[in-house]
Amino acid sequence: MGDASVVEKIYDLVVIGAGWYGLGSAKAYIQLHPNEKILVLEAENSCGGTWSKDRLYPGLKSNNLWGSYEFPDFPMEEKVYGVSEGQHIPAATLHRYLTDFAKNFGIFERTLFQTKVDSVEATANDEWALNVTSNTSTIQRIQTKKLIVATGLTSQPNMPSYPGEESFVPPFFHAKEFCNRADTVQTCKKATVVGAGKSAFDVAYAFATEGDAQVDLIIRPTGQGPVWICPPYVTPLKRKMEELLSTRALTFMSPCPWQGEDGFSMAHSFLHRTGVGRFIVNNFWNQISSEVVETHGYNDDPEVFKLKPWNSAMWTGSGVGIHNYQTNFFDLVKEGKIRVHLADIVKLDQNTIHLNNGEAFETEVLICATGWKKTSEGLKFKNFSSGLSYTTSDIKRLSKEADKKVHEMFPILKDQPVLRGPVKAEEPLRNYRFIVPSGAVFKRNIAYAGMVSTVCTSIFSTVQGLWISAFLDGKLQRAPKTEDEVTKEIMLHTQFEKWRYPCGYGASLPDFAFDSIPYVDLLVNDLGLKNHRKSSPILELLEAYKPKDYLGLGEEWVEAYGNQ
Known part of the structure; x- marks a missing residue:
């Protein structure tokens, strides 16, 4: 639809953004609603978001290695893309891959490029009116029943x-x-x-x-x-660094309030609520930090020393x-x-x-x-607030209550690192499951895709996309029943992020490292699907999770719940 001059102005769903998360959400929704009217709006002139055509600077490659940065049902085949095991993916290849994905699943033909959404207005019937400006169309106003905002965290330069x-x-x-x-x-x-x-x-x-x-x-x-610049391979076994982050046994070492979703609550309780367990956890993080310091020789040269990270890797997220x-x-x-x-x-x-x-x-x-401003400043909402509907004093009270619970659950987080600069006080993104604004949980007409920072981007975009479609349809198998339940979870999870990643993005938005797969478990469990996806208990603990492990997730959901 790149040069469309006439399009229908009323849609069942509009997706804003055609990066990883916009594509993942659009693909899932199209799969579950093949006959609905769906439109994707993209401000750039191509797919890809961070990997769009006009953002591919010299030498740019993915941090991820081949096999961990692809959609489960669209593998990046070596014979097609020229990338193989152990290689980082060139930016131009990623742009081509994401464009091919969009074309393969009917997203590209539904996308209007070079179209910027200036404002989103909530209408009286709980739908949305979008005001847009476009270089390729005369459309100025679009109406939609449901909205997915996938503008990402790297759109507005700081x-x-x-x-x-x-x-x-x-x-x-x-x-x-x-x-x-x-x-x-x-x-x-x-x-x-x-x-x-x-x-x-x-x-x-x-x-x-x-x-x-x-x-x-x-x-x-x-x-x-x-x-922190980590070598691609770490530990004496030379495991891929990115694979450590998604290996279930190692996720035990990172505290998070949704850990129990993986079914190993006893291990988490021992590691984070006993003195012996916390000793093991501290040693793990010290070993991770020490190996990186030694590998790069930070302490061996006065100039290289200037690039030595200031705090333990424990406190840094994605x-x-x-x-x-x-x-x-x-x-x-x-x-x-x-x-x-x-x-x-x-x-x-x-x-x-x-x-x-x-x-x-x-x-x-x-x-x-x-860096980037963590909200899309160009996107203005009217008649709708994405924040909690509480007074400032109430939010402070709720924050203190959540802080107390976080420290009770994870005493290790009380011992915060000393930061060199002033800490900027800001209200974080407070969304249910880090996806849905609190005021829309029971209206089921809007969701944010990708308002998180993680190295498991492709897995997150796939699972979040399916979760959002099920949520918008009111078909999640596990969902909150009261506003109070929603508020308590949002406050616990967002305050946890502040304490967990003070050297990352935690104070302003959801940041993920070793807690990525447990978060995916949370969403998969909401969907009522199988979150342990390895072929044996040993592999479940010791083999890294990759996109291919979530192959067929959408089909599983359709078979189990699609006709409800």
Whole structure:
């Protein structure tokens, strides 16, 4: 529908966004409602979200290895995509794969590209009216009975502002624009990157290797510090790092209030509610951190030491990166090709960057890999509030009650890390199951897909998509019965996130690492389906969960409950 000039304005379902989660949700809904009128709206000119055509910067690859970053029912076959076991997936390949997925399952033909949703209005009959602007259609207003918001967490750049930037001559842009400004890699011999996350390292690496530039990497001393960059393979057994996160026996080591969904409550109780258990858990996290520190030699070189993470990996969620570069990133730091500055920019002046430690240097380009705003600011709701319908004082009271319960359940979370910078007080995303706004749980007309941060993106998008379709139909096999039940769960889960991932995103949104598979268990159990999907008890505990384990989940649900 890329150049549609006439489309129907009334739909049964509209999905906003055609990234991983929009595609996963649209596919599930189409499978369960093949005869309904479904529309997908995408602001970019192609599928993929993070992996859309205009965001593929030089050298970009997935952190995930082949086999863990695909939809269960659409495998990324080596003969088709040229990627095989043990390889990271090139960005262009991922874009092609996600486009093929959309075309294969009838999503692409239902998608209107370059169409931005400006506002969403709740109507009197509990439906939705969307005001949109489009480069390819004259439509200005769309009505729909149900709505899935899958705008993701990497849509709105968090762009800093510096004194003197109006007189700054070199190109100055956010990493989101790196694809469109990729020519700077070849033309600039002095590059400056601001940021401490994986994307900042990616941009710095591209300039230092492909462009042979001198790179200055600036990290704020009052931020969360350098990202944990893990080797692809860890432990003496050389297990894939990403597989550790989704191995059920190891998920026991991470506290979370939905752990019991996996059926191993006794193990969780021992590990998190006894002194001996907590000793084992602490040793596990210390070992994980120590192995990464030793592998990269953080303590062996004063320059590399500047990139050593400031807190234990225990407190960091999905923000962990994987060393997926062709050569050693840290060697570039040792050689001085990438110079690390723990400082703040105080002024930009012509071609010069001034830091608060007195350093100043010239640059030919300034890229800010400074993350994303965690809400789609361009999407405005009318006559609808996505937050809890309580006063500020009531939310504070409910938060304290939930905090007390979290600490009773997981005493280990009382011993929080000391953060260097000020903690920004903000109200987190408070959704039921991290998906449904509290006020819509019993209306069943809206859901958020992908308002979470996890390394298990493909599994989450598949299971969340099916859960959302069942929820919108009122066919979940386990659902809350009262508003009070909804509120208590939302408060427990969101306050837990704040305590669990203070060095991650937990204070503002759901963050997942070793607790990813237990969360998937939670949703699969809601659906009334089998969450233990391995062929034996031993494999259930020791073999990593991958997308292929959820193959046929939609068909299982249709067979069991589709005709209810």
